[in-house]
Structures are given as C-alpha cells and as structure tokens.
Amino acid sequence: MSGRVLSIQSHVVSGYVGNKAATFPLQVLGYDVDAVNTVQYSNHAGYRRFAGTNSQATELDSIFEAMKKNGLFRANRILTGYVPNASSLQSIANLIKWMCSGENEIMYLLDPVMGDDGRLYVSPDVVPVYRDVLLPLATVITPNWFEVEILTGIKITTMASIKSAVEKLHSVHGVPHVVISSLPLTAELEAEVAAVTRPAARSNSAYSGDNLLCITSSASAAKEGPVSNVHAICIPRIKGYYSGVGDLFSALVLAHFRPTEGSEALSDATTLALSTIQEILLRTYEHCESLAEEERPPTDDEADAADAERRVRRMRARELRIIQNMECIRNPPRERCMARWTGFWD
C-alpha cells in the first residue's frame, strides 16, 4: 500500500493513544503520515494525573495556512480523532471542507471521539460540529455505541433502534460507510445475530467471557432494495480495559479500506483491523500478566480512590504493545472474517 494520510489527533509523550497509536501502524502499512497534534500531553487522561497543553485554533489555523501555501496538503486520506474543544474542531472542519472540495478524491475517516460507556469526555459544544459539519463530509465513521447515540439521538437498546440509528446515519447524515466498533452483546442482540456470527469457540484465559459485536454497513448504490450491506462479527472481550484501542482501530480500518473493491470492501478492511487488534490485545494482556503482581492491580474503583498510584500502575501496565507487534500489523492473522448479515433490514 502507499499513499498519504493526514491524521489529526492527540499526542502523548508516553504510551499509545491518538497519533501515537495511529501513526506507526499507518507508516508500517506504507503510508506517509502528516500528523497534526491537537494536544501534547505527558500521557493519556485515564491515568487521571497528566499535564500538557491543547493546540489552540489560531495555532492550527496558522499551520494549515502555511501548509496550504506550501502545497503540503497532498494526502488523499484523512483521519480525525480526539479534538479537545469546539474551536479547534471548527478549524479542522474548515480545513477538511476545503480539502474535500479540491480536485483530489479524499477518503475521510471520522472517528467521532466523544465518550464511552455513557460518559462524555469532550466539551459538549463539539457535538453539533461533529453532527452538522463533519458527518456530511465523512466517507467512513467509526463510532462506538455511545457515540452513535449522541450523533443520532437514538438510544441503542434493541435491534429496531440499531436499525433506525444506522439508517439515520446513512440517509439523514449522508455517511456512506458506518462501522460500529463495539456493541455490548445483549441477550436480544445475541439471539438476532446467532445465525450470522457466533463468538469464537476457542477458550483462552485472556477472555472475560462476554462478547462484543462489531457491525459494518455500506450504503447501497441502488435505489431499490435494502438501505445498506451489513456485516457483523462477534469478538470475545479480553479482560481489562485498554486505552487507545479505538484510535488503533480507526487507523487500521482507514489503512486497509479500498472502496473500489466492491460491497465487501468495508467488512474486509474491518476484518483485517480487528484481526490485528485482537492479536495486539492478547499480547498486551499476556505482557501484563507477566509483570509482578503489584504492577498490575485489577480494576477496582474503591481501591483506586484510596490510592491514586494504584490506577497509575494499572494504566502503565496496560499500554498497548504496538511496537513489539509490528508483524501482526503487516500480516494480520485473519482467523475469522466478518459475515454478511443478509436479514439485517428484514
């Protein structure tokens, strides 16, 4: 593969989230990466203790202006992730609008990083910028279920609500390709997808026992027939919470996506991304297990509240092992593929 990606995300000195999680995999897969850092922090916010500064909109504007004048916006793929506030996001939106109106065909992957598990972790005024300005420009979006809820205003609780949300993203917001990266697999959902995809049978002490569902949906070109082509896969969840997984995921989907390759293009790219990620998570888990016990205290909010260093040690132990696993970025193991969900729209 080759090409150039403009990646606009956070930078952390230590650890792997934002551009630190995205840049290396994209480069290993052959892309030049023009990396705009929306913040420079010591480490990710999950440590609770962190320091650094946000890039201001005026700074971003002046960098973009110089790059325009120097003819340096040569990327044909754009990736955006965490942006801390609405003014910076607006500056980025202006740039992307300009790039998309140019001569080059642009593939824009928007990861609308806003929150997780029902908690918003950006300033609320970024929401309308994502929804009204950036969604219409995106080729692919990779929200988690909570971000789907924020963007569509639809609570994702039932099969019917998932359909409504996906349909709304395609038809109201005009997004051609939607990837919902991780839906908790409720009993209803599990029954619905049972005929399409089942959790991996393989047992492994790294698996927590519950599963996540990943869905891709590419809008149909045809006026007749279903709204979109849908694929799905069930993934066994690995014990523990790891930061930066979403950032790594969106970078890998963008890297592998070849939209000219037909109706399976998005699910193929997502299969490759998930294969790499599952492998990196397993190896990160194993690394973590190999550490001395006091270096990897299990999640326990009460114990963390009593001892802040406890959380810090856990965060440190769980940093993604991206560099050590370059080979599974270059050659994803691809054990299981996403399956076509033919009855999704029935």
Added chain:
Amino acid sequence: MSGRVLSIQSHVVSGYVGNKAATFPLQVLGYDVDAVNTVQYSNHAGYRRFAGTNSQATELDSIFEAMKKNGLFRANRILTGYVPNASSLQSIANLIKWMCSGENEIMYLLDPVMGDDGRLYVSPDVVPVYRDVLLPLATVITPNWFEVEILTGIKITTMASIKSAVEKLHSVHGVPHVVISSLPLTAELEAEVAAVTRPAARSNSAYSGDNLLCITSSASAAKEGPVSNVHAICIPRIKGYYSGVGDLFSALVLAHFRPTEGSEALSDATTLALSTIQEILLRTYEHCESLAEEERPPTDDEADAADAERRVRRMRARELRIIQNMECIRNPPRERCMARWTGFWD
C-alpha cells in the same frame, strides 16, 4: 532489539526532520519511543515559509513533572536534537541530569543541533547550555564539523586541529564517544586518510563527485596509549541538500549502539547508520529525479530569491523517503564498513 528511547526534538506535520525522522526508524528497530516535541511546525524551516509554535519551558516542566510522578521515565536511552531556545534546553538538561543520577544506566546521545556550514540556526544562548551542562552528561555526541567548532572553540581546518578538537571533547568535556558526522574532505585530509579509507569506486549519477568523511572516536579505558580508538569512512556525497539527514543519523546510531560490545561498538553502529542513510538518500534522489522537472528545481539562491515557490517545490521534492524504505532500516545493506584509523594519534 528492544528498549525504550526518550526522544526530545522538533515535530513537523509534513515531512521528515526531528522526531518525524527519528521516531519511525527507532520503532521499526524495536524501541518504544517517548517523544517530546519541542516545537510543532507545519514543515521544516528550510522551506522558509512555516508556521507553528515552540513548546515553552513551563510546558515541558509540567509534562516532565507529571511523567516523573507517574513513573513514566522508563527509557534507558535518551536522544536530544533541535531545541529552539535556552530556557527549554535548560528544562531538558534538568530532566536528563535527574535521569542520569537515577538507578538505571542511561545511554544519552546528544546531537547538539546548532548550525551547519558556518551558520548558527539556534539562539546563541543555547551554546553554553550544550557545552557546560549537557556535554558532561552525554554518552555519545554526533556534531557536524561546524558544531565541533562551536563546542570546542577550535577551527577545524587541519589534521592537527581535528585531533585537538576530538581530544578536547574526550578529556576536557568528558564525552566517551564522539561521532563527527560529516567533514568536508580537503586535500590535506584526503591524503591523511588515503591509507585508511578511500571514496567508493562505484560511480553513480547520483554522486556529486566530492566526498564526506565520517569519524568515530571512542575514548580508551586504559590510562596508557592513545587517547581513543578512531575509525573513519569516506562517503560519496549525493547531489542536492536533504533536510533531516542528521536527525535520522543520530537516531540510527543510538538504535544500533551496543557499548558493551567492545572497541568497535561505536564504529559498528555508525556503519549500520550510514548504510541505511546512504540507501535512503539514493532512493530519495531517484524519487526526486522521477518527478516532473518543474517539481524539482535545482539549488539556485538567485532564482529562489526571485521566486519563493521555487525553493518550496525543491524542499517538497527532497523530503526523505523514510517510510518507503523501511526494509533498509531493518536490514541495512552494509556494503562498506568503517575502517580503524590506527595512526590517527601519531
């Protein structure tokens, strides 16, 4: 290889200098890289037109403080490059002093980026910080000839002056390992090194015809005998000027250096670094030649003065092809090795 490098340099959104030139090669060679960005610019200053901001000393201090508290200074190798001003450099110097006084053995490669070809391109008040605070902490330094002159106060014109400068770096400034990355090969010098190393016989339209000399010098542990072990190699210069070569070089020397492997350790590392660099430069030159003629105007200061875009096009065309040549980072071609210069101190 594995390990962790703390790399403190500039960040450019587009192109390959500073951390953009250093991080990917270090990662490909197996190192986790904790990257502190001393600036965020649109592109390198050689374009003349650029925008962005410098990280302030207070910002660096607060990032370092959070990382200390979070136990995130786990690197056993440190690399420093371009730092725009003395207050930031002092903040970095304080950190390195602290790290070097800790329990871990630290290998610190100091690239005293101050200028080239007789021209200083940092604020003059950084010079005493490099000379008085950082030199005594460094394991390896990789100055060019002009930076050797600034650090030692010795004009490098004759064989005798090179000896004096290298001796001063070892004995007065206490630097164990010195690499002078590129000395213009004067007639006197050429005669002196003729018995040690000769320019490559291979002719190639990419070569300009003149040669550069690279010298490594590792201080002797023994009290008796010569000051140091010296190695040298003559390298045919490739046509054109390419930015970021020094940054790539210092990162590769640091990556390959295994000081426990005896008196050839530094020259071995430098051989590997130079092999990769010469290959990347050749491929960058070839890429440049493959572009339309108007995209690669030759160096011509007068023509540049009349048309600023001319210089911008040249800079764009000459960005190092690092990503495309990952293989020659992983497996340096190693056609020619540095040769021991036994008579250097005679």
